[in-house]
Amino acid sequence: MFWENIELLQDARLHSVQSTFRQFQGFRSSDMGSIPGLSLLLLVASVSILTSPGVLGGKILVFPVDGSHWVNMDLMLQSLHARGHEVTVVRTTTSWYIKESAPHYSSISIKLPEAIGLEDQEFFSELLSKILSIKKEGPSLFAFVKFYWEMLGKLSGLHQQASMIVVEMFENKTLMQSIRDTQFDLVLLDPGLPVGVLVAHELKLPTVYNVRWVTSGEGHFVVAPSPTSYVPVSGHVASDKMTFVQRVKNSLFYVLNMGVDKFIVSPHYDRLVERYFGPDVNFYHLLQGADIWLMRIDFVLEFPRPTMPNIFYIGGFQCKPSKPLPAELEEFVQSSGEHGVILMSLGTLVKALPVEITSAIAAAFAQLPQKVIWRHVGETPKNLGNNTLLVKWMPQNDLLGHPKVRAFVAHGGTNGIYESMYHGVPIVGIPLLFDQHENILRLESRGAAKVVDTNTITHQNFLETLQEVLHNPSYRNNMQRLSELHRDTPKSPLETALFWIEFVMRHGGASHLRTESYKMPWYALHSVDVICVLLAIVLVLTAAVVGAIRFLCSRLCRRRKPKQE
Template identity: 80%
Template sequence: MGSLPGVFLLLLVASVSLPSSPGVDAGKILVFPVDGSHWVNMNLLIQSLHARGHEVTVVRTATSWYVKESAPHYRSITVTLPEAISIEEEDFFVTFLGKMLEIQKEGASLFGFVKFYWEMLPSLSMIHQQASLLGVKMLENKTLMQSLRDTQFDMVLLDPGLPVGVLVAHELKLPTVFNVRWITSGEGHFVVAPSPTSYVPTSGNAVSDKMNFGQRVKNTLHYFFNTIIDKFLVCPHYDRLVERYFGPDVNFYHLLQGADIWLMRVDFVFEFPRPTMPNIVYIGGFQCKPSEPLSSELEEFVQSSGEHGVILMSLGTLVKGLPVEITSEIAAAFAHLPQKVIWRHVGERPNNLGNNTLLVKWMPQNDLLGHPKVKAFVAHGGTNGIYESIFHGVPIVGMPLLFDQFENCLRLEARGAAKVMDVTKLTRQNFLEALQEVIHNPSYRNNMKRLSSLHLDKPMHPLETAIFWIEFVIRHKGAAHLRTESYKMSWYAYYSVDVVCFLIAILLMLTAIVVGSIRFLCLRLCRRRKTKKE
């Protein structure tokens, strides 16, 4: 019985890859991806859409890191920018990580907080300024835009982390589908769904949904701070384009909020419960699949671990590696374990490396996580690795480094499926203790197995769900009936401030009338009594 869910999921994934059925017309899809690990997710969607018979065109820059110009499952439009977008440069994240680790070492002080944002905000603004130039290059290129119109695309699929595709979709008058978790202001829900800060953790604030008073104050301040950053540092780059090409009657944020379908890379097995909307479709873990056999060399190494098993370690696609003083402490801890270790490591070779540790530049992460001998996964907390671990039921030793990784690791820790380490305070001793706890305490694996069971118990595989809703938008030329128009309301109307003021005014008026009437009657009564006495 234990193998049935895996077989069932394999059949579902295979069904997504079948040619188009007679009831589904092949569509033409324009795609605006974000480079790096985000492209891994988008590329999987594109492959599945291509297998269904859809024609996919991907917009990329000439300096794109992962998005190749030629591929069998899409054609590309390459736009040359004056300078590369920073996130398309691999060294950008290595440099940025170094700065962030230095700041984290100083602790949670006001000075550290200021220094963090002093480093981050200019980089954030620069990335969006560079990305907005892609919109300028495309909208100014009349030949290109006419070619896009003549192609008669059915929809635009985009990652709104860099939302320039929203502007092009508006110019082409096409429905939009977001492949999303992160957006200009942080987590995507905050743009499209009610998000009470009393129990919905704000982007950048690593807390659970059960907050005490102090945490709720901090959460609210984070929300306002994120809003200010978005309004004054990020959106102005796109606001200028909207005013330049569409006039003052069009609002960039309204274009962002007006997407037809939000394919949210979230599963509530992992995410904390929160309000949602009809046009949000949850596809968390859509990239997960049953493991395939390992290469003979890798399988031999894994089997050599005997009864002790194997530990995996990977820091994802965006970071070359940690500073050597940290990796050497990690290596020393690994060397004291009876388990074998497969460590995806690119960069300076760490000191203290044990004979039980295999360094590789790349590893089949999903296939290894699905191997029965794998005991734990040392991970930075990227979304892809998190969901693959949940899918295969492998507990995690979390080492968050950047961005949402702190929040991701906290969510698993809150469910008892992970142990989280502070990289800046990591020593061989505390890291070894964390590894031993996760390996030998059965609660971590049992809790992750429970999450895995919940995650797999779905009527459709998340990838199949994503493809269905993309084709739904193609068939119906949008999904406006699922989209609320509340984002077009003024803030005072949205929060019913005008209604409350109106009702308060009526209440005060009625109170004044009642008090005035009583006072008038009392005065008349007093006068009558006075007259009778006289």
């Protein structure tokens, strides 16, 4: 529909241009000459009419994930709206970040019996507190198993709550008919909570993923070959150069992740698929069958790995040149003189670290000649120096692009990592949760960051780490090298994302880029049946050869016995 509308509009515009020229065909050349630049104006007007992007937009139904995932999804939606597309966001009434109304999208608000766990800001703070408590008390198998079991319960509950979005939508016949009548061209979704996958299947619409994570971990593992010999699995903090022991751990993490997905997460969606689509439809096949995967990574940061033709890389698409700072903040930055400024932010998920940790950090900052801008929410740290400014919010991208910024103390979230890399600012990492440890490891392996363990952080070791990153030029040089590589592309990551979203709308999908491997049974996909048949043939041939040799030997023995007698 999107492409048909474009063709109709282009035909209408061409007809308009032709009519305009016919109106001027009656002019003699002398008349044309009496109107300065008329020919040029006609040409410019014609091109403008034919190429104006404003009314060529499609209709996009969006299923985002709340929290930090929404920050980059929202930037993509703003760009789509600016290109003339009509965006509708499906959200819950208890959503944390996703507002009901915005200038660049309309929304469908779903009321759930219970809020999704990702929409509870206290959840992440409690999670971090438990992790730090377990580490502080020392290694205990019982404590770890208890904690892990509790986390599996929360994970199951989170997806159970999210799956109710599908139930609320499908059972609301009026809503579904309204959505059908809108005639959307595309479903854009974050498959971290894959409810949009089922809705897209019901509406028979092509899908594009804005993705890093799926239900079983990192997105590549469900759509691309992922050898565990050199591709680190989600949750395993390792590089692509693994020892034998690390490869064993990597394989165990892979089995664990797939087990959690199969027995903890997927059953909630499997029940919905059976309920609404019948036994012949497989949820995992629906998840794997997206037309385009817009992967929020860049191989400048990631370790090389196999990929697929329908995966396109948009890591850092939210990055952009810095804008001038507010006057008061600029004055504070300039007051740092030649020493410069250190930034600190631990993202949006965790409200604050325990006060004993923040006080150790504050004491280290107080001993530095640099000024410090610290995004901090919660109890004011003890030992806070006069050089440190606490703020509840800061324009992070604009500050990272300021020439006086010397280092960034960060938790290792993807958005902050790419913004820091884009602007060439080295990182002191304090990873807290999820993939943050892996992100910092990737930068550390490239010599652009140094990590501090939250469990062992003290005023002294944090100070020493800061001084090393500040005074050893290799950290800044390595990060600036990564910045050069990241920026050296034919088109920006955001432009890449917008192109492929519009590509799918123009062509009604991109099935020619998608392999059919996900529809194959596991034994066929991994050629287990072929290997078994070949082994059977080899065994039969071996048995036949051995049998023939034994038969010939026995015949020869029988002939020799009479001669010896």
